[in-house]
Amino acid sequence: MSLGDEHGARGDDGGYGGTGQTRTRLPDSAGDVYGGARRGGRSSSRSLVTVVGVVVLLIAAIAFANRGGGDSGSDESGGDKTKSAPTAATGERPVDTKAAGIPSGYAHNEQGAQSAAANYTVALGSDGMFNTAKRHEIVQAVADPGAVDQLQSGFDADYSADFLEKIGLDKDGAAPSGTTFVNRTLPVGTKVTSHSADAATVEVWCNSLFGLTGDASTNPVTNGWFTVTMKLNWASGDWKVLETRQKTGPTPVNGDNPVSGTDEIGKAVEEFGGFTYAR
16 A cells, blocks of 8 residues: 655666587597598597596586686675675574564664665555554654654545545444455565665565455455655664655566455465565
């Protein structure tokens, strides 16, 4: 579900090691149309030694390539051995504390900011945001002290009584009897667009589930794609939210999977828990 349009402070090539191919030429023989004239008898042992030598060289070359050939982390240029691919896990220590049920205690670096942004996006895009008391608890846990009031008032305006009624919930964010309200945000990846010692802006690409299960539901569970841009500040020993913005997409083409029944979706939501995200 939407995190709101804008909330918060407005400050501020083939094979191993190449594309070429290595070929081993076999010893010449009388019937070899490619080998030219037949050679004297002593060439046989020499050719055998040549073949063995070439094979050994090939094995050595392949073994070297399989080591990851050209590992920039092992050269003398001081390359960063810990630098990872954009979608790879880094091995940073995962958080081991929570505030209001939300993971907290992130590393004071760029990776910690990405982890914080992902987990805060999950919390701010959860079904708890539809209940006033829970919403305030979530905001208090993730917001920078100087941005709490502005974030809270912005979210309160988003989750108004009229909006809740429109999507089929009562004023406390509860679903009608016989239905289950589903609102989950699922980060796909994160990207840092700016970073300094105590500030970071992180984009979180997300998939989402939103709607009501149940035979009487007129708002079935659907999925969506959006990107949250989150400005973070280092405060009180952790990354905290200053501002959030959201835009639609990137959105992939829908697959041809058959749509599951409402009971199956409701059961899955109850049985499958979420994750703590770590960059």
